[in-house]
Amino acid sequence: MALTDELVRALGDVSSDISVSSTLPPACYSGTDVLAAELSGLLRRSWLGVARADELKAPGDYRVLELAGTSTILVRDDEGRLRAFANVCRHRGTRLLDGAGNAAHIRCPFHGWTYGLDGSLRGATRMGATRGFRHADMGLSEFRTAERGGFVFVTSTDETPDIDDWLGSFDSLLAPWQLQDLVTIRRRELDVDCNWKLFLEVFNESYHLEYVHSATFGGIYLEPEPPDEVGDCVHSSFSPTAGTGGLRADEQDHVLPAMPGLGAPERAGTRYTWVFPALTFAAGGEALWAYGARPLGPRRCRVTQWVCFPPRTLATPGFEAKSQRYLARMDEALAEDIAVLERQQLGMDSPFARAGRWSDLERGAAAFAAWYARSLVQF
Numbered sequence: 001m002a003l004t005d006e007l008v009r010a011l012g013d014v015s016s017d018i019s020v021s022s023t024l025p026p027a028c029y030s031g032t033d034v035l036a037a038e039l040s041g042l043l044r045r046s047w048l049g050v051a052r053a054d055e056l057k058a059p060g061d062y063r064v065l066e067l068a069g070t071s072t073i074l075v076r077d078d079e080g081r082l083r084a085f086a087n088v089c090r091h092r093g094t095r096l097l098d099g100a101g102n103a104a105h106i107r108c109p110f111h112g113w114t115y116g117l118d119g120s121l122r123g124a125t126r127m128g129a130t131r132g133f134r135h136a137d138m139g140l141s142e143f144r145t146a147e148r149g150g151f152v153f154v155t156s157t158d159e160t161p162d163i164d165d166w167l168g169s170f171d172s173l174l175a176p177w178q179l180q181d182l183v184t185i186r187r188r189e190l191d192v193d194c195n196w197k198l199f200l201e202v203f204n205e206s207y208h209l210e211y212v213h214s215a216t217f218g219g220i221y222l223e224p225e226p227p228d229e230v231g232d233c234v235h236s237s238f239s240p241t242a243g244t245g246g247l248r249a250d251e252q253d254h255v256l257p258a259m260p261g262l263g264a265p266e267r268a269g270t271r272y273t274w275v276f277p278a279l280t281f282a283a284g285g286e287a288l289w290a291y292g293a294r295p296l297g298p299r300r301c302r303v304t305q306w307v308c309f310p311p312r313t314l315a316t317p318g319f320e321a322k323s324q325r326y327l328a329r330m331d332e333a334l335a336e337d338i339a340v341l342e343r344q345q346l347g348m349d350s351p352f353a354r355a356g357r358w359s360d361l362e363r364g365a366a367a368f369a370a371w372y373a374r375s376l377v378q379f
């Protein structure tokens, strides 16, 4: 999908120097041609953070996800490996699975072709008269998957660089939080009436905290530290907090135990990380809360929320009641953000919307914008 010259020029004003850069042009948040370019290029050639690995525990556990406009089956195979396949029958194209569940094999509802959890075609009746038909040629189209920090990443092209190049120093920077060991206690999906990028941006700027979250937790957050060098496709910075960022300001005495690997410096705040383009999370002193967003259209997105705790915290007395306060804090924050995001979308839809400028409290959103502006044109 070709981008207009005007848009390419406007994207050229977006750079990683926050002091001179523009924000992304409004067309990036409302145009169907931009969405088409994202779906055919940028989102397809990226590693998309799509799940927590512990969502799919047993062999045969699967979930169908819409990734870059492509229905995708994420499944744990018989060897315990997570795999991703195009949700398309190799016979005549029928969608194979919906929703989530457990299946010993993947069976097409149309003519009964049956695939193993490794994607290979295991059974197809009445194909004996078809010359040159070989089961080995007719396996499901497979996408690359990777697991890092307990997150599952998927990409649907071979051109995407290796996951470790994508993530840079992610593993070492996040090591104290031992993300791979955390247990997901909440996975929730919701649809929001804003562009998918707006949803992820708000999570990565602290400018709005005192305006949007002043009644709940805004005052807990202190001046963020300068961002850490991670890699081209990841932004991460540490926000010191007065108390825990995982609870409302007036509920601080219900704090759960700190994550086992954290020292005093990490316990003194929350690390905000965005793995471009589609996954962002906050690694707090006691909990991880994460969001994925993917487009349903230029003005609507599907958001996944995950909230995770260390296994030993789950075993502490009173965990059930205390964790509810964390979940309530996440949901209140979400509601406050969504209210303002839907207003932002309304403004972005105006023909009079123009690219703006960044505050130095918007470094995460600005870093993404610079990456996005480069990538949208390149991809």
Ligand code: FES
Pocket (backbone or CB within 6 Å): 089, 090, 091, 092, 093, 094, 108, 109, 110, 111, 112, 113
């Ligand atoms: S389309 Fe799947 S078996 Fe025919």
Ligand SMILES: [Fe+2]
Pocket (backbone or CB within 6 Å): 202, 203, 208, 212, 213, 333, 337
């Ligand atoms: Fe917010």
